[in-house]
Amino acid sequence: MPDFDIRLITPADTYALRHQVLWPDKPLDYVRIDDDAAGCHFGAFRGEELLSVISLFITGPEARFRKFATHPDYQGQGLGTALLQHVLSEARRQGARRIWCDARQDSAGFYARFGLQPEGEIFYKGPIPYQRMMMEWS
Template identity: 70%
Template sequence: MPGLLLIRPVGPEATYALRHQVLWPDEPLDYVKIAEDADGHHFGAFRDEELVAVISLFVTGPEARFRKFATRPDCQRQGIGSQLLRHVFEEARRLGATHIWCDARRDSAAFYERFGMEPEVEIFYKGPVAYVRMACAL
């Protein structure tokens, strides 16, 4: 039986390895770092003290955006990402945001729809990967 899941703030550097492993393993590690990391709120989901998922939240006034959401492959489809995303929605509300969005990989759009997010723009590409902007009110 998997251990208790704990979600807590982490520094941006704690997110890099998982971002790299899950999102862009064929790119250099620096590819997953973003200029705004120093201004973000970064969270990790820990199971038995092991980091298994990460997400980064950026809030500017009423607007919140989450980026670099990654769950270790062997921990996917276990509800960990859902718990982490709910936590980020609450944190965004706490920080005063009323709207949240992300650039979602097209093959993950159905996951975000379960949280009330809807596509806002046409599909676009980052390299070979198809994305769609998903958003909702908080």
């Protein structure tokens, strides 16, 4: 039994961890997504401490996850794996037949372990290379 649990959270609950992990050199508003209110946001908690976040957006048969961040002190402990598995299951449960993300290129191998495959060319957000990763279900 893991010593953490996954809970539905508000968009605002994700902002501090998104900022700290993904874009610490940008203003806090940089990590907000215009359609945050339309998404489902999940957090991995150890007790009441929020350690990892991910946001899921579903439009018809297509799902996208964004702003996946795990506190650096807790990476490599299974939190992100459990959170991503949860989101993949949730997307399928809600009827999505395809899921994708824009992954930092240095994380593409992590997503490939779950069956997501590269799609398209590498692109950049500022100096950071990204790769779109996608998976379809039958």
